[in-house]
Amino acid sequence: MKNITLIATAAMGLESVVAQEVKQLGYEVTVENGKVIFEAPVSAIPRCNLWLRTADRVKVLVGKFNATTFDELFESTKALPWEEFIAEDGQFPVSGKSIKSQLHSVPDCQKIVKKSIAERLKLKYGMVSKMPETGALYKIEVALLKDEVTLTLDTSGTGLHKRGYRVGQGDAPLKETMAAALVLLTNWKAEYTFIDPFCGSGTIPIEAALIGQNIAPGFNRDFASENWAFIRNKHWQKAFEEAEDLANYDQKLEIIGSDIDHNLIKVASDNAIEAGLGDLITWKQMQVKDLFIRNENGYIVTNPPYGERLSDKEAVAALYKDFGDVMKNHPTWSIYVITAFAAFEKQFGMEATKKRKLFNGFIETNYYQYFGERS
Numbered sequence: 001m002k003n004i005t006l007i008a009t010a011a012m013g014l015e016s017v018v019a020q021e022v023k024q025l026g027y028e029v030t031v032e033n034g035k036v037i038f039e040a041p042v043s044a045i046p047r048c049n050l051w052l053r054t055a056d057r058v059k060v061l062v063g064k065f066n067a068t069t070f071d072e073l074f075e076s077t078k079a080l081p082w083e084e085f086i087a088e089d090g091q092f093p094v095s096g097k098s099i100k101s102q103l104h105s106v107p108d109c110q111k112i113v114k115k116s117i118a119e120r121l122k123l124k125y126g127m128v129s130k131m132p133e134t135g136a137l138y139k140i141e142v143a144l145l146k147d148e149v150t151l152t153l154d155t156s157g158t159g160l161h162k163r164g165y166r167v168g169q170g171d172a173p174l175k176e177t178m179a180a181a182l183v184l185l186t187n188w189k190a191e192y193t194f195i196d197p198f199c200g201s202g203t204i205p206i207e208a209a210l211i212g213q214n215i216a217p218g219f220n221r222d223f224a225s226e227n228w229a230f231i232r233n234k235h236w237q238k239a240f241e242e243a244e245d246l247a248n249y250d251q252k253l254e255i256i257g258s259d260i261d262h263n264l265i266k267v268a269s270d271n272a273i274e275a276g277l278g279d280l281i282t283w284k285q286m287q288v289k290d291l292f293i294r295n296e297n298g299y300i301v302t303n304p305p306y307g308e309r310l311s312d313k314e315a316v317a318a319l320y321k322d323f324g325d326v327m328k329n330h331p332t333w334s335i336y337v338i339t340a341f342a343a344f345e346k347q348f349g350m351e352a353t354k355k356r357k358l359f360n361g362f363i364e365t366n367y368y369q370y371f372g373e374r375s
């Protein structure tokens with residue numbers, strides 16, 4: 001099969017991080033709101049699903065066209081080469097969304113697209129009766145934006161944030177894709193000590209350990225397109241072999257996760273074991289004010305309470321002050337904090353070198369970055 005067009009979907013604000021990851025896998029990209037688009041051979045589907053740490057999903061772009069009537073939607077959908085992707089017995093449910101478009105009834109758009117694809121497949125596969133839909137799952141999405149229709153196939157299945165290691169969680173866990181992005185937005189290298197003093201269920205230290213040992217984040221899970229006939233099995237096999245070859249299990253790491261809540265320390269440790277990281281990460285029950293830093297250089301990457309969901313504003317302000325008081329004595333450390341608390345720098349007692357707006361789910365946050373002094 002010739003090259004196909006793939007879309008790695010990204011949370012708002014993370015497009016450039018996803019783009020960087022796709023480029024590192026060897027593909028040229030263009031970036032749009034919420035998506036990174038690239039042309040690639042079919043083998044990119046297994047590789048991207050296995051390796052992308054910060055993308056939500058990997059989709060195949062089947063077609064794009066304008067439609068303002070159901071007839072146009074039907075005919076243009078039918079003109080696309082669906083049989084190149086969907087096997088004779090494939091199941092192809094259609095989901096949809098419509099924004100600022102004349103065709104605003106999403107259920108109708110879904111129905112038309114479904115009917116149109118079924119008609120094309122029946123013709124191509126020489127079937128008289130209904131398509132059997134007993135085989136592999138090909139989730140189709142019809143998305144309309146200002147009358148432009150985009151038809152995609154979801155190659156990932158469950159969202160890529162589900163790495164397969166989260167056996168437990170706290171009240172406000174960070175999405176794995178976001179935790180990986182927070183680490184990738186730093187210059188941390190595996191030689192440096194890494195601490196998350198508000199680690200909760202351990203997402204940030206676990207993602208850092210996976211990055212530190214170059215372990216593919218999708219190594220522990222399945223993907224919808226593993227059963228698709230047009231991606232030959234050898235591509236999946238090769239991608240898994242590549243991931244195994246590139247993993248550096250001998251890389252020494254000093255990664256510490258601590259939290260005031262001892263129950264969460266147990267959850268974090270269980271999650272790390274499930275991720276196959278065993279005792280690679282040190283977990284400690286500890287308050288941030290007792291944080292003891294002995295190395296000269298290191299990185300802190302953390303997601304403390306924001307005072308919105310977990311505790312009240314005053315308590316959080318005091319917490320940030322405690323945290324700042326500890327870190328004041330370690331100007332050579334680099335510190336990265338994601339929070340929605342507006343007066344963070346004031347409470348922390350230091351002005352950030354750099355700030356970046358990020359959305360943690362629907363919460364607008366800032367990622368405060370303090371670059372450590374280097375001697």
Ligand SMILES: C[S@@+](CC[C@H](N)C(=O)[O-])C[C@H]1O[C@@H](n2cnc3c(N)ncnc32)[C@H](O)[C@@H]1O
Pocket residue numbers: 169170172173174175197198199200201202203204258259260261264286287288289303304305306319
């Ligand atoms: C937003 S959650 C972190 C979630 C984590 N990133 C995850 O993915 O599960 C903030 C954490 O800070 C912890 N915490 C609250 N006060 C603390 C303190 N004084 N010292 C250390 N940890 C504290 C809470 O127990 C909670 O787990």
